Amino acid sequence: MDAFYASVELLRHPQLRGLPVAIGGRGDPTRRGVVTTASYEARAFGVRSGMALRRAAELCPQCLFLPVDFEEYRRLSRRFKAAVAAIAPMMEDRGIDEVYMDLSALPQATEPLARALKAAVRDATGLTCSIAVAPNKLLAKIGSDLDKPDGLTLLSAADIPLRIWPLPVRRINGIGPKAEARLEALGLRTIGELAAAPRHWLVEHMGRSYGAWLHEAAHGRDDRPVVTHSEPKSRSRETTFEHDLHPRHDRAALRAALEQLCERLSRDLTARGYAGRTVGVKLRFEDFSIVTRDVTLAAPVNDAHAILRAVRGCLARTALPRRLRLLGVRVANLSPLPPGQPASPPPQDTLPLFGPAE
Numbered sequence: 389m390d391a392f393y394a395s396v397e398l399l400r401h402p403q404l405r406g407l408p409v410a411i412g413g414r415g416d417p418t419r420r421g422v423v424t425t426a427s428y429e430a431r432a433f434g435v436r437s438g439m440a441l442r443r444a445a446e447l448c449p450q451c452l453f454l455p456v457d458f459e460e461y462r463r464l465s466r467r468f469k470a471a472v473a474a475i476a477p478m479m480e481d482r483g484i485d486e487v488y489m490d491l492s493a494l495p496q497a498t499e500p501l502a503r504a505l506k507a508a509v510r511d512a513t514g515l516t517c518s519i520a521v522a523p524n525k526l527l528a529k530i531g532s533d534l535d536k537p538d539g540l541t542l543l544s545a546a547d548i549p550l551r552i553w554p555l556p557v558r559r560i561n562g563i564g565p566k567a568e569a570r571l572e573a574l575g576l577r578t579i580g581e582l583a584a585a586p587r588h589w590l591v592e593h594m595g596r597s598y599g600a601w602l603h604e605a606a607h608g609r610d611d612r613p614v615v616t617h618s619e620p621k622s623r624s625r626e627t628t629f630e631h632d633l634h635p636r637h638d639r640a641a642l643r644a645a646l647e648q649l650c651e652r653l654s655r656d657l658t659a660r661g662y663a664g665r666t667v668g669v670k671l672r673f674e675d676f677s678i679v680t681r682d683v684t685l686a687a688p689v690n691d692a693h694a695i696l697r698a699v700r701g702c703l704a705r706t707a708l709p710r711r712l713r714l715l716g717v718r719v720a721n722l723s724p725l726p727p728g729q730p731a732s733p734p735p736q737d738t739l740p741l742f743g744p745a746e
Contacts, residue, residue, distance in 0.1 A: 389468060389509075390516045390537035392485035393425040396464055397454050399514050408451040410435055410444050413628075415455035417445035420630050424456050428537060464513050471512035475505055480614045488525050490614040502540055526610035527552070529561045548608045553580030560605050570594065571602075582606040619722065620662065624670075625653045626716030632674045635708035642712065647696060649717045654692035662722045663688035667698035670716035671706070681706050688723055695719060 389395065393411045398404055408430035413421020423444050426435040433448035444451060465484045473479050478490035491501060498521045509517045518539035520531025530552060531541040543551065557579055558568045574593055576582045582590075583606035591599035604610070627649060633642055657663060667689070668682030681702035689695060699717055 389485040390518055391425055391427055391431075392465075392515070393456065393461055394427040394430075395515050396461055397457075398427070400460075401454070404452060408433060408435070408448050409454060410441070410448075410451050411454050411456055412441055412444075413455065415453045417441040417451075417453050420628055422628070426451075464515065467512045468509050468515070468517070471508040472505060475501070475508055478614055478616060480616060488528065488614050491521065499540070499542060502542075506538075506540065524608070524610040525612050525614070526561065526605055527608050530555070530559055533559070545608060549580070552608060553578060553583060553606075555579050557582050557606075562601070562605065567594075567598075579606050619724070620660070621722060622664070622666075622718055622720035623653060623656050623660075623662070623722070624716060624718035625649045625656070626670060626714060628672075628714045629712065632711035632713050634711050642715065645715055646699065646717070647692075649715065650692045650696040650699065653717055653719060654690055654695060657690035657719060657722075661725050663690035663725055664719035664722040665689075666719065666721040667695055667702070668718040668720065669699045669702045669706075670714070670718065671708070671712055672714035673710040674713055675710060676713070677710075679706060682718070682720070684721065688721075688725075690719070690725070 394409055397409065397411060406429065407427070409427040410423045410430050411425050412423040413419065419441070421441045423435060423437055423439045423441060425437050426444070430444070430448055430451050433451070435444045435448055435451060441453060445453070461484060468485075469479070469481065469487060472487055472489065476489040476491055476494065478493065480488040482488060489505075491498060494501060496504075502519045502521050506517060506519060509515065516538040518532050518536045518541075520528045520534070520539075520541040520543060522528040522531050522541075522543040523545060527543050527548075531543045532539070534551065535541050556568075556577060557563050557571050558565075560579060563571070571577070571582065571594075574585075576585060582602060585603070585606075587600065587603040590602050593599065594602055627645055629641075629645070635642065665686075665688045666682055666684045668680055671679045673679070683698050683701055685698060689698070695717065
């Protein structure tokens with residue numbers, strides 16, 4: 389989907405079309421928060437997902453900020469996926485705004501089929517999407533960004549030298565900032581330069597498994613199937629505080645935030661019929677350093693009290709030397725519960741939370 393959250397908001401606020409718009413937090417750049425997505429007009433000023441709202445306002449003073457509305461985004465996400473599945477049922481869900489489709493069993497020619505998919509999505513949502521038809525998932529992922537917005541890209545193996553190799557290595561899904569920096573240090577900036585590097589040399593410098601994968605990816609080779617169903621691995625909730633909170637002096641506010649996160653996470657798990665054995669906490673301090681702790685329990689839990697108890701155990705063995713900027717809670721190692729069977733919470737405890745009681 390094209391700039392999905394921003395596009396959804398522009399459906400509701402058509403008077404903002406053509407203007408730089410960013411979605412994030414409460415829509416107030418004077419308050420703490422990050423950009424979730426931005427319109428293409430805002431991206432032209434350098435506004436990007438994950439950027440602080442204040443920084444976005446500095447880069448683009450005329451940018452208009454709107455708060456996130458995840459309920460509406462999820463509603464339109466369900467509609468776009470239903471429209472796709474009605475035409476191409478071999479579909480892999482990759483999040484709120486992206487899917488892979490296996491078209492190999494469908495009798496239609498690929499370009500008319502892709503156009504039919506785009507029309508179905510537009511009819512169902514009023515939004516545009518960009519589609520790439522390619523021999524595999526790796527090339528389809530890269531290709532879907534080549535002609536945005538409202539793009540339709542057809543890629544074959546013969547197109548790799550001309551369309552893929554000139555791109556920066558970061559465009560390969562699986563090469564993050566750290567790997568990009570390591571490759572740049574080796575003199576490899578484009579996918580073509582990566583493709584020209586000998587396999588054994590990449591293995592030597594980037595590791596046996598990752599180096600071999602880099603060699604295959606740079607040549608556009610990928611044998612991963614479209615997976616139509618997979619069990620979730622984890623669920624999480626987190627919150628960024630308006631002001632950094634002190635572990636001791638702001639203990640009441642931190643306790644309330646932690647309890648709310650556990651309640652929300654419990655509702656997420658219960659609604660989906662899952663429980664998990666591994667419970668973790670994420671802390672981001674005022675200096676942006678991050679600490680995570682987790683514990684694996686004897687039995688799966690999804691009750692808010694049980695999650696809170698496990699998180700308290702994690703915090704009891706965590707140093708809290710600075711003010712906290714962000715707090716997050718995660719339940720992993722998930723398994724589905726039989727219908728109607730709740731996960732049983734362990735007994736309540738009295739573990740200290742964010743420092744000893746005064």
